[in-house]
Amino acid sequence: MSDVSSSPSSSPSPSDKRDSKDFIREIIDADLASGKHSAPVTRFPPEPNGYLHIGHAKSICLNFGIAKEYGSRCHLRFDDTNPSKEEQEYVDSIQADIRWLGFDWGDHLFFASDYFDQIYAWAVTLIRDGKAYVDDQTPEDIRSNRGNLTEPGVNSPFRDRSVEENLALFEAMRAGNFPDGSKVLRAKIDMAHANLNMRDPVLYRILRAHHHRSGDKWCIYPMYDFTHGQSDALEHITHSLCTLEFENHRPLYEWFLDNLPVPSHPRQIEFARLNLNYTVMSKRKLLQLVDENHVSGWDDPRMPTVSGMRRRGYPAEAIRNFCATIGITKFNGTNDFALLENAVREVMNRDAQRRMAVLDPIKVTITNYPEDQVEELDVINNPEDPNAGTRKVPFCRELYIERDDFMEDPPKKFFRLGPGREVRFRCAYWLKCEDFVKDAEGKVTELLCTYDPETRGGENPPDGRKVKGTVHWVSARHAVPAEVRVYDRLFDHANPDSKKRNFLDHINPASLEILSGCQLEPALADAKVGDSIQFERLGYFCVDPDSTSDARVFNRTVGLRDSWAKEQQRG
């Protein structure tokens, strides 16, 4: 049923929001105006050690968004300098996620590991210039000699080795003559520097690990700091955009660019990473949720990962709009999850076709409707889209409606069914509840109603009667069964990520509710995986990949706003 998905173009369109310019785009404008650059070149540099999350999406929208706006380019570069954590699976998922978000790096796919020869040569350059040395200290010694926040460090006893000795030692490190961790190459900067990153940072470590690309060619690997800026320079990146925690690294970033014969001099600019309430964003914690089976995988619809949100049914355009809305600043704040949900509802309201589905069914029998009659009624597909048209929905003597839409003893402001009350069945008829049936436990099992033939299509009757409510329904004879997974926030604490608590203690036990006896209108029988639909009056749903042709599974993407539920909660 491809007509139900009406999935919009997944690439950024003029409808994507963008208001005033953030401070980074202002810097770019100034650099263009001054002639420093003719076009900005950016890069998105993930480490392939996990799946992308909504925080990465913010960075992707920034970097690729800039390239798109300025008609320039954004490189995808994998920062793969630590083979002990990195895997091809992540390389693949990251590329798929970026594409799904609507961005493209063209021919500009790079790997830091492709620069290992050059990085190594530059390490030799530093040694030759007397600006790097091989240190034999143990990791413990290095740590204790680094000093701390208030006290300066002390020089390594190996700091003053000759250039020749350092050259020979470094070459031997590369040749595999020393065990893992026994030596490192360090920059010779200043052990008393107020910025700890400048206290003779480690450039290379010995690490015998199979690299997902370079295989076993190397047994020494460069550190992030000694790789990132030079990679930027090699690619002629003009503006290297990263998150706030790298602020303290900028002096080191600059130091390498200043002390090496690099082909260009990029500028690092830091912005605040994305924080969302009720979720955790660190890769380590997300990995833990997956590894310890608190969720079904990286793409569990409750995960803040790009793949989780995709499976949940969040449109890429909504994620882009969200990222545009929250903006780019240096203020490290926390965004309201409601803002993301608003962005999701906004595009889904516009695009998703409407269907009727009853999640918690109660049977309705229309006592005055002919036993054998079936009518095909016209139902509107999307009131927001005149081109979406209508469809036929079967109507007969036995229907299902939502259990919530009936109350035995309803209050005045309840606009739905109750004994003696009349409501509109959407696009069908007006029905009046004449009686109801209970089972032995006192649970209502069936409503006995009468219909007014003069209200066909849901129209107002000629006698001028009014009705306050409209309910959705499905024909019991034609309904198709389905499982519906209703998701709520994964954590029940607004800030589960805080150091003050263990985030696992705040997993919301009600984050997933599986409803098995749901009844759908027949048009939903052939909805395809990934299709997004609004179930009228309930919310937006999508077909989960777990679906089979005889066992349909839907995910609730997000509920509709529900002012009735809100009023009830208030009492």
Place this chain on the structure above:
RNA sequence: AGCCUCAUGGUGUAACGGUAGCACGACAGAUUCUGAUUCUGUUUGUUAAGGUUCGAAUCCUUAUGAGGCUGCCA
């Protein structure tokens, strides 16, 4: 404690020395064959104290608060 960074309603974000605006939320109402959508209205803010200026959210000083940094992670 040292260094770096930040500070505008409940949340996020504008204002670039000249009327503090927008979005989300909340609240109230209108419309409605989805208690949805849409529309209208209301509410709440420049961390503090000094200074410069005709005029300061914006510039300066100090204070306060918040975040980051002591991996051979990125």
